[in-house]
Amino acid sequence: MAGGGGGPPPPPPPPPPPPAARRRRGWRGLTPWLFLIAPLALLITFTYAPIANMVAYSFTDWDGVSPELHYTGVGNYTELFTRKDLFQVFFVSGYYLAASAFQIAAALYFATILSFDVRFRNFFKGVLFFPYLINGVAIGFVFLYFFQDGGTLDSVLSLFGVHVDHAWLGTPVSANTSLAGVSVWRYMGVNFVLFLGAIQSIPGELYEAAELDGAGRWHQFRYIIAPGIKPVVTLTVILSISGSLSAFEIPYIMTGGATGTETFVIQTLNLAFRFNKTGLASAAAIVLLLIILLVTWVQRRLVPDDKVDLV
Numbered sequence: 001m002a003g004g005g006g007g008p009p010p011p012p013p014p015p016p017p018p019p020a021a022r023r024r025r026g027w028r029g030l031t032p033w034l035f036l037i038a039p040l041a042l043l044i045t046f047t048y049a050p051i052a053n054m055v056a057y058s059f060t061d062w063d064g065v066s067p068e069l070h071y072t073g074v075g076n077y078t079e080l081f082t083r084k085d086l087f088q089v090f091f092v093s094g095y096y097l098a099a100s101a102f103q104i105a106a107a108l109y110f111a112t113i114l115s116f117d118v119r120f121r122n123f124f125k126g127v128l129f130f131p132y133l134i135n136g137v138a139i140g141f142v143f144l145y146f147f148q149d150g151g152t153l154d155s156v157l158s159l160f161g162v163h164v165d166h167a168w169l170g171t172p173v174s175a176n177t178s179l180a181g182v183s184v185w186r187y188m189g190v191n192f193v194l195f196l197g198a199i200q201s202i203p204g205e206l207y208e209a210a211e212l213d214g215a216g217r218w219h220q221f222r223y224i225i226a227p228g229i230k231p232v233v234t235l236t237v238i239l240s241i242s243g244s245l246s247a248f249e250i251p252y253i254m255t256g257g258a259t260g261t262e263t264f265v266i267q268t269l270n271l272a273f274r275f276n277k278t279g280l281a282s283a284a285a286i287v288l289l290l291i292i293l294l295v296t297w298v299q300r301r302l303v304p305d306d307k308v309d310l311v
Contacts, residue, residue: 051289054286055282055286057278057279058282059283060072063276064273069279076282079280080280089262089266093244100184100240100243102184104191104236104237107188107195110124110192111199114196129192130189131189132189136249136253139182140249143254144253144254147168147178147254170259171259172260175259176260176261179250179255183250191236191240198231199228201228202225241296242295245295247263248265248266251263251266252266264288267284269281
């Protein structure tokens with residue numbers, strides 16, 4: 001008797017899907033790309049293509065008008081970092097960086113206070129956020145009269161017996177300090193809303209458990225609020241640093257960059273449209289973009305966005 005071997009025969013291959021099913025599967029994979037065509041086209045047209053052109057112009061001496069341009073290599077970048085009058089705008093950004101630190105601390109303080117049960121807290125929320133709703137040009141003109149000689153600030157100080165004999169916007173230190181203070185007043189509401197939303201997203205059971213354990217407000221802030229809003233704090237720091245380096249609206253309206261208040265963006269616009277040095281202005285814009293990207297990368301490395309677990 002011959003022995004059989006090899007086991008049962010293999011199952012037959014599954015029948016191929018019908019053409020209609022294959023077409024539906026193909027359209028299903030293609031549908032997300034169809035929805036992405038319009039936003040990708042807009043992103044490439046109005047973001048990446050202008051950046052590529054700006055990078056190309058930064059290596060030329062183009063004046064923004066003439067059809068002729070000449071390749072200059074890294075000459076624009078060398079001029080940008082060697083000319084003292086072009087490099088000193090970085091020191092002006094220091095005023096806005098210091099103001100941003102104060103702004104974040106104040107916004108976090110008010111957000112923490114108003115996250116608890118405080119009388120008239122909705123009113124104070126509106127007061128803190130209202131300056132951000134006002135047009136920046138209007139704010140610039142209002143505070144221009146506020147800081148002028150014999151203006152609102154001098155009148156208020158005189159009521160308390162304080163008489164100031166110098167112009168608030170007359171010297172670089174006082175002018176930059178005043179402009180940075182206006183920036184704090186206007187943009188603190190944004191950070192306040194971000195902090196408040198993050199604090200209110202923390203489960204209320206954690207506060208109740210902390211109160212049962214005898215934890216006061218400070219301990220609740222230290223062990224519950226601060227770790228819980230760490231990603232939002234990281235975001236606001238990145239936005240504040242980039243905003244400090246690219247400050248434009250308020251100093252341009254109030255001083256136009258005079259009295260040592262010229263910021264990096266104001267200088268770039270003057271180079272491009274007043275002195276017709278589009279190539280040099282493009283190099284300045286590229287440097288600003290690289291600085292913001294570098295600061296963001298360094299901060300993300302130093303303060304990684306770890307998952308927060310408060311339980």
